[in-house]
Amino acid sequence: MEENPGLPNGYFDIVYSIYAIGWTTDLQKTFDLIASYLKKDGIFIFSWDHPVMRCMEIEKDKLVVKSSYYDETLFTYEKFDFDVSLSKRKISTYINALSKAGLFIEEMIEETDKQTLESESKIEQKYHSAFNAKMFPLSFVFKVRKL
8 A cells, every 4th residue: 555556646536444554554655645546625534443452451350551652663463373563653643644645634533332332341351342442442533635
């Protein structure tokens, strides 16, 4: 996503990304490219894990802050027997990169659905648990417009 595979400039009315943007190694370059693909007033919608999630862990039946929200270094975890490295990013990092790419934020959503908020949930050692979703947002969605 950091390189144009041959997409035309100023061609698309809408671009969307569901849980992919966080995999980019160069956020600014990716947002600049996406902005270049959009027509004027075109819409870009994307989602990703909320950065607070990377800071929280369950420890002895308690939710605890395990790392700083401000730490934007790479972190590595195991997935399907492979090491995976991702960048931690603050919400402001996304906002500032969008702005630099000429994209205006129309809306940001970081909510948990009503059913989950009203449900009975127990503490679990799961990354995407109902308990965690009741305590903090698990994801965010941005809707932006090209200026």
